[in-house]
Amino acid sequence: MKKLTTPLTGESVSGLRAGDMVSISGVVYTARDAAHKRLVDLLDAGKPLPFDMQGAVIYYVGPSPAKPGAVIGSAGPTTSYRMDAYAPRLMEIGMKGMIGKGKRAKDVVDAMVKHKAVYFAAIGGAAALIARSIKSVELVAYEDLGPEAVRRLVVEDFQVMVINDVTGADLYEIGQAKYKTA
Amino acid sequence: MRQIDCKDITEAVARMCMDANTDLGSDVVAAFKAGLEKEASPVGKAVFKALLTNADIARTEKVPMCQDTGFTVIFAEIGQDVHIDGGSFTEAVNAGVRKGYEQGFLRKSICDPFTRANTKDNTPAVIITDIVEGDKLKLTVAPKGGGSENMSRVMMLTPSGGKKAVMDYIVQRCQEAGSNPCPPVIVGACIGGTPEKAAILAKKALLRKIGAVNPDPELAEMEKELLTRINNLGMGPQGLGGLVYAMAVHLEKHPCHIASLPLAVNICCHASRHKEVTL
Numbered sequence: 001m002k003k004l005t006t007p008l009t010g011e012s013v014s015g016l017r018a019g020d021m022v023s024i025s026g027v028v029y030t031a032r033d034a035a036h037k038r039l040v041d042l043l044d045a046g047k048p049l050p051f052d053m054q055g056a057v058i059y060y061v062g063p064s065p066a067k068p069g070a071v072i073g074s075a076g077p078t079t080s081y082r083m084d085a086y087a088p089r090l091m092e093i094g095m096k097g098m099i100g101k102g103k104r105a106k107d108v109v110d111a112m113v114k115h116k117a118v119y120f121a122a123i124g125g126a127a128a129l130i131a132r133s134i135k136s137v138e139l140v141a142y143e144d145l146g147p148e149a150v151r152r153l154v155v156e157d158f159q160v161m162v163i164n165d166v167t168g169a170d171l172y173e174i175g176q177a178k179y180k181t182a
Numbered sequence: 183m184r185q186i187d188c189k190d191i192t193e194a195v196a197r198m199c200m201d202a203n204t205d206l207g208s209d210v211v212a213a214f215k216a217g218l219e220k221e222a223s224p225v226g227k228a229v230f231k232a233l234l235t236n237a238d239i240a241r242t243e244k245v246p247m248c249q250d251t252g253f254t255v256i257f258a259e260i261g262q263d264v265h266i267d268g269g270s271f272t273e274a275v276n277a278g279v280r281k282g283y284e285q286g287f288l289r290k291s292i293c294d295p296f297t298r299a300n301t302k303d304n305t306p307a308v309i310i311t312d313i314v315e316g317d318k319l320k321l322t323v324a325p326k327g328g329g330s331e332n333m334s335r336v337m338m339l340t341p342s343g344g345k346k347a348v349m350d351y352i353v354q355r356c357q358e359a360g361s362n363p364c365p366p367v368i369v370g371a372c373i374g375g376t377p378e379k380a381a382i383l384a385k386k387a388l389l390r391k392i393g394a395v396n397p398d399p400e401l402a403e404m405e406k407e408l409l410t411r412i413n414n415l416g417m418g419p420q421g422l423g424g425l426v427y428a429m430a431v432h433l434e435k436h437p438c439h440i441a442s443l444p445l446a447v448n449i450c451c452h453a454s455r456h457k458e459v460t461l
Contacts, residue, residue: 034298064249064289073287074240074249079329079362101329101420102362123420124329124364125453126232127249128239146300147249147289161225161422172361175423179223180416 001159007055008096010116018169020162022120028057028099028158030151032078035142036086043089050141050150053090057097062147064127072134072153076127077101080119084108091115099160103172113168120160121171133158184317185267186461188274191321195278198323198457199254200286203246206237209392210454213429217366217419226424230366233419233452244286248364248453251288252325254279254307257386263317275321276305291328310382322389324456330363330449334384336377339443348373348445349408355447356412356428361421364451366429368392369412371447375436380446387432388450396433405431419452 004012006026016022029051031039042049060080064073080100087098088111096117101124112119122130133155141150163171211234218230240247256275260266266274283290283304290304335355339347352371359367372383395402408431418424429452438444 062249062289062291064246064251065287067245067287070245073289074246076249078250079332081362101364103360103421121361121420121422123229123232123236124361125248125451126236128243128245128247129232129236131245132239146302147291172421172423175223175225175418176416176421177423178416179418179423179425180414182411182414182416 006057008057009055013096013116013118014166016118016162016165018162018165018171018174022160022162024057024158024160025156026154028059028153028155029140030061030063030153031058032060032062032148033082034145034148035150036083038142040086040089043093051152054094055096056094057099058090058095059153060098060100064147072131072137074127075131075134076125077122080104087111091117103170104164109164109168109170112164113166116166118162118166119164121163122158122160130158183263183265184261185265186319187267188269188271190461191266191271191274191319192278192281194321194459194461195256195275195323196282196285198321198459199279199282199288199325202323202325202455202457203251203286203288204240204244206240206247206453207456210452211237213392214452217426217429221419221424221426223418223422223424225422226419226426229419229422246288248327248451249289250291250327250329251283252327252455253292253331254304255324255326255385256307256309257322257324257389258309258311259314259320260311261316261318262313264319272309275307275309279303279305279307319461320458321461322456322458324389327451330367330451333359333363334446334448336381336444336446338377339445341441341443343443345404348443349404349411351445352408352447353411353415356449357415359449360417363449364453365417365421365427366419366452367427368450368454369408369428369431369447370450371431371445372434372436373443373445374438375444376438377444377446379436380444381448383434383436384446384448387434388448388454389456390432392454393430398435401433401435405433
């Protein structure tokens with residue numbers, strides 16, 4: 001298990017390889033479909049973003065509401081391909097990590113190679129378990145989006161797997177090829 | 183004529199929305215354990231262990247097993263000798279969804295298709311009704327998440343393709359779905375009917391206890407063969423490689439038009455959520 005602390009740097013992600021198990025601690029930002037659209041609209045308008053993208057890790061998640069006394073509700077990853085249209089743009093301005101589930105488009109993987117960024121997968125559906133690694137939550141922007149709002153999470157020992165690394169390797173392809181018999 | 187009060191319908195639906203999202207069925211837990219035994223890939227085994235832990239946390243702490251607490255789909259079998267009293271059946275069901283999602287701290291995920299504005303109470307539910315004999319009302323609440331639902335398809339095949347085209351398409355659909363529907367999955371499919379009938383029956387097939395085979399020996403044989411073919415793709419739990427991508431394949435069939443061969447495929451994530459009650 002490799003340990004990573006955010007914000008990430010070109011150096012900290014360059015050594016990661018598809019298939020590595022990684023434990024992430026520090027700040028990660030939540031953003032999914034509608035939030036991504038707004039972030040990219042701001043970039044198009046030449047306006048500042050609501051949080052610093054330098055070395056940032058974005059977790060594609062729309063948590064369920066927190067029960068009284070809880071930090072957050074259940075919080076597993078959502079499917080990443082819906083963010084493919086926006087991800088290269090955010091890597092251009094410094095985003096270094098994405099956490100979600102499912103395969104990414106080729107141009108997103110190419111952008112990871114170009115900008116030295118990585119894509120991690122968390123276990124889809126293991127949302128009650130994952131919530132235990134989230135220590136604090138703070139609203140950053142777009143409250144009107146409800147579960148899709150941008151939130152600043154502090155995580156401790158958030159366990160993920162490297163799917164795409166800076167060489168363009170893909171764990172889904174590597175892992176599946178090993179067991180394919182048809 | 184038996185009277186059933188709308189209030190009882192609302193209460194039952196609210197309770198089932200909460201229970202379905204926090205309390206995974208014993209057949210699903212048993213399928214995880216069987217999968218853990220069968221799986222050869224170390225990462226696949228780790229996934230099964232995480233899913234078992236996750237289901238335990240959800241049940242004991244009464245929190246949703248998945249943050250996506252889904253579109254609320256309700257199957258209602260309404261006895262023809264039942265009279266629903268005290269209001270509208272549809273409104274009674276939706277009131278139950280509203281209450282269950284609020285009180286259970288479940289995520290409200292339903293929005294306008296264009297503006298994407300959230301309805302803020304997870305309504306309206308999709309309600310599928312059947313009028314049956316008798317004086318009972320059976321309600322099944324089956325929340326379904328967007329990740330797996332996006333992998334659903336309805337295909338109009340040509341009759342000449344026959345069984346081979348049907349089986350090939352189901353295998354191909356699983357391959358294309360890959361890690362997106364949160365495998366290990368349950369594959370529901372219906373051959374025949376009309377496109378909308380096939381879609382409903384494919385979803386209904388997911389309500390069957392995991393691995394309970396279709397009583398029709400021909401369909402049972404196809405289910406078995408499909409499970410082998412799908413798992414031989416090597417995709418494994420979460421698509422990370424392994425032997426268990428699908429825990430079960432459930433097929434249904436329905437007579438169709440002489441010109442048509444409809445096929446609906448509905449893939450369910452590992453959190454196969456549904457609860458039922460008979461009033």
